[in-house]
Amino acid sequence: MPTFPPASLGSPDAVPASWTHRHLLDLERLTADEIRLLLDTAARFKEATHGCRRKLSVLGGRTICNLFFENSTRTKTSFSLAARRLGADVVDFSASGSSLSKGESFIDTAKNLEAMGIDAVVVRHTTPGTPHLLAQHLDVGIINAGDGPHEHPTQGLLDIFSIRERLGDLAGVTVGLVGDIAHSRTARSNIHGLLKLGARVIVCGPPTLVSPRWRELGVEVSHDLDAIVPVCDVLNLLRIQFERQNTRPFPSVREYAHLYAMTAERMERARPGLLILAPGPINRGVEVSAEVADCPQSLILDQVTNGLAVRMAVLWLVCGPRGDASTTTTGDDGRGI
Ligand code: ASP
Numbered sequence: 001m002p003t004f005p006p007a008s009l010g011s012p013d014a015v016p017a018s019w020t021h022r023h024l025l026d027l028e029r030l031t032a033d034e035i036r037l038l039l040d041t042a043a044r045f046k047e048a049t050h051g052c053r054r055k056l057s058v059l060g061g062r063t064i065c066n067l068f069f070e071n072s073t074r075t076k077t078s079f080s081l082a083a084r085r086l087g088a089d090v091v092d093f094s095a096s097g098s099s100l101s102k103g104e105s106f107i108d109t110a111k112n113l114e115a116m117g118i119d120a121v122v123v124r125h126t127t128p129g130t131p132h133l134l135a136q137h138l139d140v141g142i143i144n145a146g147d148g149p150h151e152h153p154t155q156g157l158l159d160i161f162s163i164r165e166r167l168g169d170l171a172g173v174t175v176g177l178v179g180d181i182a183h184s185r186t187a188r189s190n191i192h193g194l195l196k197l198g199a200r201v202i203v204c205g206p207p208t209l210v211s212p213r214w215r216e217l218g219v220e221v222s223h224d225l226d227a228i229v230p231v232c233d234v235l236n237l238l239r240i241q242f243e244r245q246n247t248r249p250f251p252s253v254r255e256y257a258h259l260y261a262m263t264a265e266r267m268e269r270a271r272p273g274l275l276i277l278a279p280g281p282i283n284r285g286v287e288v289s290a291e292v293a294d295c296p297q298s299l300i301l302d303q304v305t306n307g308l309a310v311r312m313a314v315l316w317l318v319c320g321p322r323g324d325a326s327t328t329t330t331g332d333d334g335r336g337i
Helices: 032-048 074-085 106-115 130-137 153-167 185-196 212-217 225-231 253-260 300-319
Strands: 063-068 089-094 120-125 141-147 174-178 200-204 220-222 234-237 275-277
Touching: 032 153, 032 185, 032 300, 063 074, 063 106, 074 089, 074 120, 074 141, 074 153, 074 300, 089 106, 106 120, 106 130, 120 130, 120 300, 130 141, 141 153, 141 300, 153 185, 153 234, 153 275, 153 300, 174 185, 174 225, 185 200, 185 212, 200 225, 212 220, 220 225, 275 300
Parallel strands: 063 089, 063 120, 120 141, 174 200, 174 234, 200 220, 234 275
Antiparallel strands: none
C-alpha cells in the first residue's frame, strides 16, 4: 500500500502542526495558507491513491458518521468513499425512521451518535449554522457538507482544486459564477476561497438572483453573461435552487436559459481555454447546454473525482492523528455565526 503523507506535509504519522482546526465549518474563516494546505493535501492524496482509486489505511480504526437531513447524491457518496479509501468505517444516519420523529431533539440525537464512539460527523442540513451548532455541543470533528444556502466548503475546495490542477496558481485567474447566486452555498464557498487565493471573481445572473450587495464581499457583479464570457478563464455554472425559492425569480425557465445558459454559440466568443465547471446536479438545457456539458473543456466529471481527493484531505486533517504541536485549537468551536 502507498504511504501517506509524504515528509513535506509533516511527520509521516501525524496531521501537520500548521493545521490547527478541529472542524471544517466554512471557508470564510480559513486563511489562504490553510486553504492551500487543504489543496496540497488533496493533491497528495490523489497521487497516493492513484487518482482516488486505491486504498490507504491512514484512518484505520476511525468511524465517520454521515448525518444528512437533505438530499444528496455526490456529496454523501463521495464522503463515504473518501472515508473508506482511508481505511475508516462509515455509518449513515437517516433522519426518516429515527427517534427525531418521536420528538428527540437534534442535539440529543447527535449526542447519542457521539456516545457510540464516532470520530467525526459529516452534516448536511437545510438550516444555516447547523454544523456550527453541532461543533458547540459535540467533542468530535464536525464537517459541513452544506448548511442551507450558507456554505458548502468541500464543494468550494473541489472547484478550486479542479481549476488549480489545470491553471496552476489562482492569482489573476478570472472566475465567473453564473446563476442563482442568492441561494447558492456553492457560490459563497467559492467566493471566500477564490478571493483568498487572489482570483478575480464575477458573479452573474438575473438581478432577482444577484444583488449589487455582493460587491461588499469583493466580487464584481454582472447581469449580462454575454459581456463576461470573453473575459473569464473559468465559468462555474450554478443550478437554479428552486427548492429554496418562495417565488419564481424569472418569468420562465426558457427565458432564463436564453439569457444565462452556457451554449456552444457562447463558447465561440470565449477565450480559447475557457474551463467549464458545474457543481451538479446539472440541468441540461437550463444552466448549460448538453454540448457544453460534454465538451473537452468541461471539468464536470473531473470535479467529481477531485471531490474524493478533497474529502480525503478534509477527513485526514479533521480526524487524523495529531502531533503535540497541533493539539491546540483556534476559535472554530462554532461560536460567532
Ligand atoms: N450539490 C450542490 C449543493 O448541494 C449544488 C446544487 O445542489 O446545486 O449545494
